[in-house]
Amino acid sequence: MKLTDNVVRNFRVAKVFRENTERINNLDFSANGETLISSSDDDSIVIYDCQNGTPKKTLNSKKYGVDLICYTHAVNTALHSSTKVDDTIRYLSLHDNKYIRYFPGHTKKVVALSMSPINDSFLSGSLDKTLRLWDLRSQNCQGLMHLSGRPVAAFDPEGLIFAAGINSECVKLYDLRSFDRGPFATFKLAQDKDCDWTGMKFSPDGKMILISTNGQVVRLIDAFQGTPLQTFMGFQNTKGISLEASFSPDSQFAFVGSTDGKINCWNTDTGVRVAVFNCDHPGPVQCVQFNPKLMMLATACTNMAFWLPYIDD
């Protein structure tokens, strides 16, 4: 089955999970799309089986809290930031429910966490206005960048470069092998005055960068020139919270949640809003992600919803 406008329009909620009592603050699909890991403000980590549409495992992290969780390359390990005690990033083995390593360094809440698609590096950005580059194998920070505002960061799908969003107005691209020599490209964009960038994602084909904000706008720029391609608006974000925006695996569509529980979908080529799903999410839909391999969309407020296309091939 291919992703087309028609298919996307026919996505429906096929599963609703109410495993959490608080907002789900982040989710991440495994690379093969078979499992989904989610972190919640109720300090629990829930892993779902995407094939069978069932919760698979639940772990608690009541001591440190859990936010911004993401899988690492090992099947059973995940990386997450903390909401309690300190702002250390923690590397967790889901296999035996034990932390493998801590990555201390940030002094304020971590707001960006991105795992390299191919190796063990990962990026973290924090409200302490620093962006750090790490390696899973060492608790020593590998690279440190001082900014003047809230950072956002992302690896490109090939894991060769990473992008850092600075001051909500500028994107700098770094070569992972020579990041200490400065950015090889800088895109200056008009600063968003009334909102901050809260997230940044490369499209799976590496050609676009999607910048989500805590305002009512999501920007799509060209990943090579920084040329603004589209600006997605018209969804609701009344609370100034960060709403995740994400691509479909074919880079053809962009999904954004909203505070009124709706899901918006735009075509990245045309900028046309393909669909608005009203799925009765009781809270702001902060997390929206498309399964990287399967025809499945996951959205989350306090509930987790799995979506499937309601048509046959």
Place this chain on the structure above:
Amino acid sequence: MPPIDPLQLLRALATLLTSEGGIKGPAESTRICGLMKEASKLVSRCIYINILKATESQEALEKFIEDGGWDILNLWLSDFKEIDNPQLLTEILKVYKDLPVTVDLLKKNSAAKTIKQLGKSEHEGIKILSTEIVDKWMKKVRERKLAEGTDIDKSKKKKSSKDSKEEKKDKEKSKSDSKSRTDDSKNKSDASKSKSEKSDKVKIENEDSDVVKGRVIETPGNGLKIHIKLERSDNEKKDSNDNKKRASTVKRLPGRFRSTGLEEELVLPKKKINNSEPSSKRPGSDQKPKDEEPPEKKSRLQISTSLAATAPTSTTISSPTNTSPTDLQNSLKTIPPGKGKGHEIHESSIFMDMITRGSTERQPGPMRRKKKLPSVNGNSTTTPVKSTPTPTTPTTPTTPPSPATVTARSLPSVPSFYKDTLEENNDETEKSSEKEKSPSPTEEIEKKEISQDVEMIEPSEDGGESNNSEEKTEDNISEDPNEPKGLLTNGTTNKKNKKRKNVTWIEEAKLRTYHYFALDETERVNVNRVDFDQMKKQEMMMDRKAVESAKRLTHDKMAEQIPWRRPPVIEGLPAGIDNGANSVEKDIQRERELVVLQALFFNKDMLPDSPAEPDLEPFEPSDPKFIPLEDESSGEDNNVYNHEQYHSHDMTKSLPPPSQQQTTNPATLPPELINMITSLQQGHQPDLMANIQNVLASVMGSMGNQSQEMYDKVRELLLPLQNQGLIPDMMNMPMGPGMGPRPRLGLLGQAPPGFIPGPGMQGAPPPGMQGPPPNMQGPPRFPPPGPVVQGEEWNENMMGGPMAGRGRGGMPMRGGGGRMPMPGPPNQGPPMGPMQGGPMQGPPPQMRGGGNQRGGRMRGPTNRDICRHFAAGGCRRGNTCSFLHPGVNGPPV
């Protein structure tokens, strides 16, 4: 007596016999039985045996047995055994073989035991015969046991023991035929070394003791012993009855019952046999077997004491208890005790205390006995009820009980939760387990938390076991006494008594099981001491949660609209990169997971609150590399793509477009400017609005307002400029900060200088332009305006432009600073009115200048900044440079 003529005798009996020589029938068998009682000569006995052998009528045989033939035969058997006449034994065994035997009969006297013992005899025929008989009887016993379940038959024990004996016999056979009993005993002891064989030995010993008993009966002093035996049986029965009647107060594992019932029949019997026998040998144990033992092993002194005690014992018979027998023994043995060692007594006393306590608490009977016995015997050792230790001492004067045995004793009484599993024939395991638990029983009793279960256990298995294991060394000695010869002679018995320091277990039947529940303090707290406040809190929390979830759920109308199915794979995806291909950690973790146990949680309650902390790993802290914000190696602007204007498109709808980039560092500005900047920064839109409305009617206001109307007006104003072609994109520039400057510039009429492209601007004549660095942004430019900072008005005006564009201090300044400076001052004085008209036309050039400078970056004609390198004299990228080369790849400035 004259020698008896067998023929004569036969003839006389002829009337009673059939033609084959057997007894005619039941009636005749009574007479024969009577005759047999008188027969003391070997000849007559032989004849009677032959008659019995020839008897085929079961009825007659049954009658014969009924009329006392059983006892007679037993007597003869023991006699024959004593004189050690293999032929006679063979014959009598043949008779036994054919006798219709019942379990009750087997219980009646020691014939079974004797025969069992004969199984060990060196005479091949006897051995075979006796084992056959034993097997046959065992079958019966088993059948009966199966039927009755709880009945404890010595015969059963005999069976098992016989089996074991057979094994032993084989061993013995292999050995030299030296037939001294000591040798046998040695063999036994050897066998006993192996655990499995231990029990066997015990059994053997038991059998021996049985034989002894039989003999004892014959001996003059044996009457006493007989009494004792009777007591035993009575006691046993009563005990068993008691056990049966008593409802168990303790929770039992289901397996327990089974084991006591069926398993015990099979397994325990052996043990029991062992126990009873050993116990008989070791007076220390309180039970009847011990009673029996005294006669065998003990000197006549003991017997006499027992005789003396008989009266009491007989009375006690009515109320037999565990303790009573021991007491009796104690009393009996008390005489020897003087030799006993105090230490041993003490050790054993713990165990005995427990037993007596338990028994006293539950069974009044034992108490009586104790009391009575002491009084009867008048022994110094026998003292108030708890003198239990004393009994052991007397009984075990010769062999000091090893501590292990002591503990072992305590074991049986201790309830072992795992007994079910352990009980399976593994005496040793039982012992060990019991030993571990031995301390607990006392605690239990003291705390009275114990609920006791009386288990109907056949004669003490434990005792037998303990005996076996602990008395290995003593086996030779102890077993020897068991054998009949030694028993009969007083001297030998005395010696044996001296040597004996045996510790024995209570009979299995009298053992009690206590279930001990260790006191777990924490559990206590949780279970019993419920903190009211805590409960309250808990409940509140639960309520709150319930309410929250209810709230959540009431708003949660989310429903599944379609059924779940396996999500199809997305087709047409480009072959992605191999995810995590270069990850080393991936492999590290995979290997780790191979050796680390997975954490499994079957329900949410099992979930730990937090994952386990990581292992500490050594690491050398190192400073991270600094990631620069700018590319320092190559030209600054080389790879800078400026797209700010795009945003302005978006912004037109809702937001004012951002104006310029921030390169200026406010810190480098002259103080006046800084002041200005800060004031600008601090300015709020409402203020702006007010000022603008006051001062400027429309233009400035529009810029502040960002309203479409205003924007249109501005556009109108700008139109002329655009017409000139100098500001191609001006129209697109909504209300950037540039707006402000333009009019002013216009006012100033400094158009010409403005024409000069960015760099040129510097040289621009206009006042503000004097020192301007190529980029216009530097402070040098500002100085001129410095003076300009005449009034707030100016600021406000300025703000209209810059502020609207940006909130940032640095940026607006630049914008404003660049061109505003000169116009600024003039503007202020005059109201805006004039500005509007005039400025526009005159200043166009200027505007452009401004446009280039700022707009150059933000919205210049090509939307690009002017290439710094081009301005400096040459850009190596030439036409490919993404920056503006005025007049080359973009419109001239």
